[in-house]
Amino acid sequence: MIRLQKRAAPSALMGYLAPVIALFITVLAGLVLFALLGVPVLDAFHAFFIAPISTLYGLGELGVKAAPLIMIGVALSIGFRAQVWNIGAEGQLILGAIAGSAVALALYEVDAWYVLPAMMFASILGGMSWAAVPALLRTRFNVNEILTSLMLTYVAVLLLSFLVAGPMRDPDGFNFPESRLFHDAATLPRLWGGTRLHAGALVALGLVVVGWVFLTRTLLGFALRVNGTAPRAAGYAGFNQGRLVWLALMIGGATAGLAGLFEVAGPIGQLLPSISPGYGFTAIIVAFLGRLHPVGVLFAGLVMALSYLGGESAQITLNLPLAITGVFQGMLLFFLLATDVLINYSIVRKQPRPVS
Amino acid sequence: MSQASNLTNPSALSSLANGSATGSAPLVVMRNITKAYPGVLANDAVNLTIGEGSIHALLGENGAGKSTLVKVLYGLLKPDAGSISWCGEQVSIASPAMARKLGIAMVFQHFSLFDSLSVLENIALGMGVKANDKLRSRIADVSARYGLPLDPDRSVYTLSVGVRQRIEIVRCLLQEPKLLIMDEPTSVLTPQEVADLFETLRQLAKSGMAILYISHKLEEIRVLCQGATILRGGRKVSEVVPEEQSVASLAALMMGGEIPAALRRSAIVAGAPLFAIKELNLPAKDANEVSLHNINLVVGKGEIVGIAGVAGNGQDELLATISGERLATDEAHIQFNETPVGRQSAGARRRLGLCSVPEERLGHAAVPNLSLIDNVFLTAHHRKPLRRLGLISHARSKALANDIIKQFNVQCHGASALASSLSGGNLQKFIVGREILQSPRVLVISQPTWGVDAGAAATIHRALATLAANGAAVLLISQDLDELMQYCDRIGALCAGRLSAFYPSSQLTAQQVGLLMAGEKLDAMQAEQGAADEGEHS
Known part of the structure; x- marks a missing residue:
C-alpha cells in the first residue's frame, strides 16, 4: 500500500527546483506524445522548443509575448499573496491602453520627449482607476473583488469597442474601427533591430527585481504577505487592512495599465478593438505557475510565451493541431502540481497490517 | 445564579471527592500502543487500563502523547503497533463511528456546535438523526436523570460555555456509552461550574460508566480520579492512585523533575498610573461579539492587575480595544501615561510602548507559515531598529529572534523554524519573549499559560513578574484562578462585558473570584475596600 505522508519540513531548495523538474518532465512526456503520434521526435522537439527561439526575430517575439505576462504576473502575485483576488487585470490593461492612446492621439504629431512618459503616466492612472472600483467596493461595502474586477473587464472591452468605433476612430481610416497609427514620438523604442522587442521587456525585467525586493524586504510587502496568510495577525501588528487592499489593487491596476500601453505603443502601434490575446487572464496562470514569486513569474512568463510560439510553429511545420499548445500548458501545470505534492509529502510504502 | 448555589464551602473540590465505586473488571485495555509521526515517536509502547465505573486520569504535559493515545482509542488514528481489548475482546477501532458503536463517546476540548442553531438541532446534527419530539423527550429524560438542565429550544449562541459543554455531554450520553472521554473539560469553566461538572461525573461513574479524564490540572485529578496514568515524552512513566499523591509529587512525575519554584511576588507599592481605561463602551459588531459596558480600570507602574472571567465574556473585545485593533x-477612553490614545492605531500604540499578547497564538499573535525571524519582525519593527535604509534587515531580526530563543529557552529548530512547527508552550514563550524584549511600558496579555505545560508557564510568569518589577504596568487577562491569585496585585472579573470592581488579591478567596466571574457583587465592606484601592490610583 502506498500513501502520502506529510513531510516535517518541506525542502526549500526543491521548492525552487520544482518548476524546472516539472518543465523537464513535460518535455519528456511531450516527446513520448509526439512519438505516439508518429511524428519524428527530434523534429517535433526542434519545431516546438528550438525553432521558435532559434532566430533573433523569434527570441524577440518571445520577449514581446512574455513582457506583459511577466509584468502583470508579478503585480498579481503581490496581490494574491495578500489574498486580494484581482481577476480583472485584462480590463485594467484595456483601460491603460485607452488612456495612454488618448494622450498619444491628443498629442498627435507633437514631437517631444515627454509624449511617451505622459502616455505611460496616463495608462498607469487608467489602470488604477479601473482597479479603484473593486477596491472602493471591497473596503466600503465588503463586496467581493473577484466578481467586480472580473465583470469590469467586460465593461472595459465594450468601452474600447465604443471608443475605436466612435470618438477615437481614425478620421482618415475609411470608417474602420481603429485609431490613427501612433507617430514615432508615441511609440516605444525597439531594443533590437530586426525584432519587435520593445522597451517594455526591460520594464518587465525591472519589475521582477522591484517586485522581489518589495515583497521580501519592505514593510509594505511584508504587511501584504502577513495579511494574506493571517489577517488577524496583520491587524495585531498594526497593519491597516483596508489600505492593504487598496495597495494590492493599485499595484495590479497600475502595472496592467502600463502593460496595456506597451502593447498599443509597441507591437500594435495603434488602438484596435482587440489589443490583447487575454494577457490579463493568462497572467493569473503565470502568477501561480511562478509560485507567486517574482523570479518564478519571470520563468513562468517565458515558458507560457514559448508554449504559444511553439504551438504555432508545430502547426506550421508539422501540421499538428494548435491544440498542442493547450496540451503542453496542461501537462506543465499537472507536473508542477505533482512535484508540489512531492515537496510537501513523501511517499511511504506501508505493509497493511491489522491493528489487532 | 445556579452555578453559585452549588458552592458549599471553600474546599468544595475536595469535599466532593471519591463518591463512586472503584470498578474491578477492566473495560478497556490498551497494550503497547505505538504511534510515530515523522520525526516524533508520539506513543512508545503505552499501556492503559480503565476499569468499569472508574474515573481514570490521563496526565501529562503538552506533547506527552495524551491526545495521540486518546485519538487511537477513539478511532481517529491508527496505531503503528499495539492492541486494544474492549470488554475482554480484541478490537480494531477503525473510525470514530466504530468507537461510538462500541460504546465510546468523547467530549472534545473545543466544542463543535453551530451557534445559530438550537440545542435540539445541534444534538440531532451530531447524532445524524431528525430533530423531532422523540429526540426532545430523550434529551429531557437524560437531562433529568443526570441533573444536566438543558432547554432544547434555546439558540446555542445565547448559552454560556458551561451550558455548551453540557450539550456535548448530553449528546454523548444519548448514545448510552460505556466509556466517556473528556478532554481538558474544566479549562473553560468557572469554579462553580467545575463543581457541578464533577458532581455529574461522579454520578455517571456510580451508574457504571467509565470516564477517561484528560487534564493537566493536578488538584482536580487528585480529588476526582481513582487512577491516573502519567505520560512523559510518549512513554508511560507511572500509574498511580492520585489520592495518595501530593500535587507536587504528581507534577514531579509528569515533568520528570521538580518544577522550578515560582518567583513569589513581594508586596508591591504601585507607582503612578501608567495605563487607564475610562468609561469605555463598545457596542458589539455582530451576534458573536460581546458589547463592553462602562469599563474602568487603572494600572500603576510596577503593578500586575488581573482580569478573571470565563472566555467569551468580552476578553477578546477588551484586548482588541486596548491593543488598537479596534478603535x-x-x-x-484609553489612556497611556495620561495621554489619550483611544483612536490611535495599533502601530502607534506600540511605538508609545503599549504592547499586547492576544490569546490565540497561531494566526493572531504569530503567523503560522512564517519563520520565527519574520514573526519577530511582525511586531518588533515598531520599537526596534529592524530596518536599514527602509529595507528589512534579516540579520537584525534574526539576532533578536536568537536572543528570545536563548533567554526564554524556546525549544525549536533554530530561528528559521516556522512558527507552526513549535509546540504551544514554546511558541507562547517565544511570543511573550518577543513582546518583553521590546521593553514595553504597558503589557496587556491574555491567557498567557492556556494549554501551556508547567515549565513554560513558570518561565512566562517569572518574565511577567520581572517586567513589572522593572516598572512596567502589566494587565493579565486569564481564566486560570491560581495564576491570577498568585501573580496579580489586584483582581477584578469580566462578565458579559461588564468589569467588576478590583480587589487586592491577598484579600480574596478563589470562591469570591468565582462569584465575580459569575457577575455577582461581593458584600459592601469588601467593595469599599476595593473602591478605596481604586482611589489610590486615580
Missing part, C-alpha cells in the same frame, strides 16, 4: 469611540 474606541473616543480618544479619552
